[in-house]
Amino acid sequence: MILLLVDDEFHVRKKLLHKIDWEALGIDTLLEAEDGESGYETAKRRKIDILISDIRMPRMDGIEMAEKIRELYPDCVILFLSGYSDKEYLRSAISLHALSYIDKPVSPEQVVSAVREAVDYCNNMQNSTVFAAKIKEARLVRLLCSPRPGEEQLTSLLKDCGLSPLSFSDSRTLLLQSLSADGIPAGLMEHADELFAQSGLRYIMGDYHDNFLVIHLLSGEEQLVSDLSRPFLRSLLQRLSYLLKNQSYFIAVGVLAENLHELYHSYQSAVISLQQNFFLGMNSISFAGESDASGYTPDDNFRKGLLSCVKQKDAEGCFRLLDSLYAAYQSHPSGLISMVREDYYACLSQLFQHCLAHRIDFQSASSQQLWDVISSAHTLKELHAIAVNLYQSYFDFVRENREEASVSGNIRRLVEENYGNPSLGLQFLSENLKLSQSYISQLFKQETGTTINQYIISFRIDMASSQLLKSDRKIADIALSCGFPDQNYFTKLFKKCTGMTPSEYRGYV
Incomplete structure (x- = not known):
């Protein structure tokens, strides 16, 4: 088996060439090239089974080179080395259906795993006629999803699949889109084969863009696609959806195609119909042309x-x-x-x-x-x-936040109205607000940065200070009016808060 490694970074090529036991993987001949152009020239001289290529390279990038090599060798397996910045660039390579994308910086272990999978793929293509037939069928399905398929490739694939352009007279495209990040679940196509075979329908089927399953329904001698009613198709597709188990999906049915060249229009109409599924909801089935063309925009x-x-x-x-x-x-x-x-x-x-x-x-x-x-x-x-x-x-x-502000405001109001009441405290406020002591304590502390007891004392001292300056009332009477029945306790607190006794404060000011 022949493998071609193309990368413009010399140290990357040498690292992979010398640190991997290629022969143990089943690679008989190992070729290398420093850019896309030299890689393509190498491929023209030797048939390539597996291509490992960087994306961004001088003279010819990896995408263009891979497309040219795929034209030479349709069965060539492609493995791309891709950096983070290549992700958008790789969208243009979707049609190439690379077997794997190996993230940079590349480790030999990643390459070994990808190459082992590629070798298995090549062996299956060579040794299993059923596997090779399904691969060619999938290629034909994808090719028919392009607006202008190459005539030579189309003719070859039609022949390989035992079909002709007349096979697509009276045909229709069905699309299943998996909304899972994992794409089309393993084994779905095998189960779908059984379902469609039991229904007596002719078809070709293949995956596309990782999360799409494309089915082209074909008419047979006993069953015309145009005779299949919408209820029948809906029932059939619902049975297909059961195979997805817990995965989310959209299904769309394209318009009828009268010949091979109209099949692309059927595919496009199914793609457009998938827009309806956005409005219909998860796990829905839409039919092309079923809804009106008007949209809605709020003013x-x-x-x-x-x-x-x-x-x-x-x-x-x-x-x-x-x-x-x-x-x-x-x-x-x-x-x-x-x-x-x-x-x-x-x-x-x-x-x-x-x-x-x-x-x-x-x-x-x-x-x-x-x-x-x-x-x-x-x-x-x-x-x-x-x-x-x-x-x-x-x-x-x-x-x-409004409730919190309201609670804190009510606490301040109650303190202002009742600061002369010796019973004013957490229990008094809790009973009046009909809220737990722990709740109002935590809420007040979060908003004000001080405890309720500290706020009550501070307010009472402020009121007492004001009275000391504005009246000649006895200190004991002022203390009592501010909620301090014990004058000695009042004096200690006042000095702690102001640095002076009540008498000193009155005389100093």
Whole structure:
């Protein structure tokens, strides 16, 4: 088996070449190249079974080189070495269906694991006719999802799969999108094969873009695809969905295609129909052309009304508006999902702006963080729940802080009204407020930084100080009027707080 290693970093190539026992992995011939162009020239001279390539290289990058080598050798297994900055770049390589992406910095252990998998793949292609047939079928499925498939490759794959252009007269594309981060679950296609075989339907099937399962339904002598009713297709696809067990998914059915060239249009219509699933909800099935083309966009009055409810602390009014927005989107399931996300972003963003403008210490989020949360919603229902939960958290926060301020204010009022009562203390306040002593103590300390007892003493001393200056009343009478029946205790506290006895204070001032 021949492997070609292409990387413009000399030390990376030498590290992998010398630290891995390639022969033990089943590699008979090991070739190397310093960039994409020299890699492609090497591949033209020798048939390549496995390609390991960096992405960003001078003269010709890894993507372009891999595409050219795949044209030469359709069965060549591709392994990409990718850095973090290559992730977006790799989107253009999806159609190549690389077997693995090895993250940089590269460790020999990672490469050994990936190469072992690639060797197994190559051996299966060579030794298992069933495996090779399924791989070629999957390639044909993917090829038919492109707008302009290469005629030579298309003709070859049709022949390998025992099909002809006439096989696609009266056909239709079905799409299953797995919403799991793990993509299409292992074994799903095998179970789907059994299901479709039991239904007596002709089809070709393959995975696409990691999280899509594409099924092209084909007409046979006994069954035309155009004769399959929507209830039948819905029932069939629901049985298919049972195979996903606890995974979340969307399923879309494309329009009917009358010939091979129209099949791409059927695929595209299914892709567009997946937009409807966002509105229909998790684990839903949509049919292309089933909904009208009109979308919904809230006007400026909606957001003004929402902000008005926030300012007036009208939680019920706010949730009524959010529910009306949700209902409006549900009744217009053909809008652009990106626009829906932007509308909800605006609703949430103005809440944070309001908090910032009014110095409300509610949770904050950067624009990117807010957008990331909104983008994580797979359905309108999830997006609505995010908005409702955030606004609910805001109103809970405002209510709790208002209650805290109210309790502290009532404590101050009761102290002001009753500071002359010797019984004024935690128990007195607790009984009057009908709240536990521990609760009011903790709340008051959190807000003021002082304990209730300290506040009572401080207030009483302030009142006594004022009376000492404004009247000639006896010190004992002033002490009693300020809640100190014991003059000696009053004198000690007064000196502790002011540094002087009551008599000294009166005479000094």
